[in-house]
Amino acid sequence: MKRRFLVAFLLLFFSYSLNIYAVEEEPSPPPNIGFSLNLLGPIFGIYSLGVSSFLTSRVQLGLNGTYFDTRSVDPKVTGWQTQVRMNYFFSPLYKSGFYIGIFGGFESVQIKNNSGRSDNYTDPIGGIIPGYRWSMTKKLDMLLGVMIGYMYGDIQISPELSFVYLL
Incomplete structure (x- = not known):
């Protein structure tokens, strides 16, 4: 577990140090709103939708809601979860790169x-x-991440794959 955190930290540091020397043009202004959708979630009974906005060209603030009804997966989870989330992108807008996000919120779930x-x-x-x-384009981003935090009454580690469409 410690090795995974060390590798993640080194990758983020390496990405940040490369971006310091890159010549970047900051777009002005950043997109004012975006919608996020977890496309793989419905396969497992997880329906997630979010709305977000850029505070700066590197800081994104969002609100996500999730409904769970995982009948075909063990353990079975029913209920809902809402999150306020902030992402910091180490690369400039419209460029691929690493990010780190923090989230907080509330859940009401039943696990069988x-x-x-x-x-x-x-x-x-x-x-x-x-x-x-x-x-992927100037309007479409794909976020691939690992959520590490307190959910379902315990510390959880789960993958994240979502698409964000920017208006």
Whole structure:
């Protein structure tokens, strides 16, 4: 676990140090609104939608909502989760590169195991998301990351794959 955090930290530092020497043109102004969607989630019963806006060309603030109904996956999760999220991009706008995000919010979920045990969690959530932004076009980004934080009543590590469409 410590090695994974060390590798993530070194990758972020390496990306940041390369961007210091890059000649970059900051677009003015950054896009004012974007919509995010997790396209792979519905396969597993996770429906997520978000709206975000850039505060600067590197800082993005967003609000995400998720509804869970994972009937075909063990453990079965039903309920909802909402997050306020902030991403810092190490690369300039419209360029691919690493990012780090932080999130906080609230959840109300019920988790049923195959053993028949059921747990309800209605509590705050929070964590970090190191990842990579792939700028597919000037209007479409793909975020690939790892969510590390407190959710479902315990510390969780889960992948993130979402698409952000910028208006």
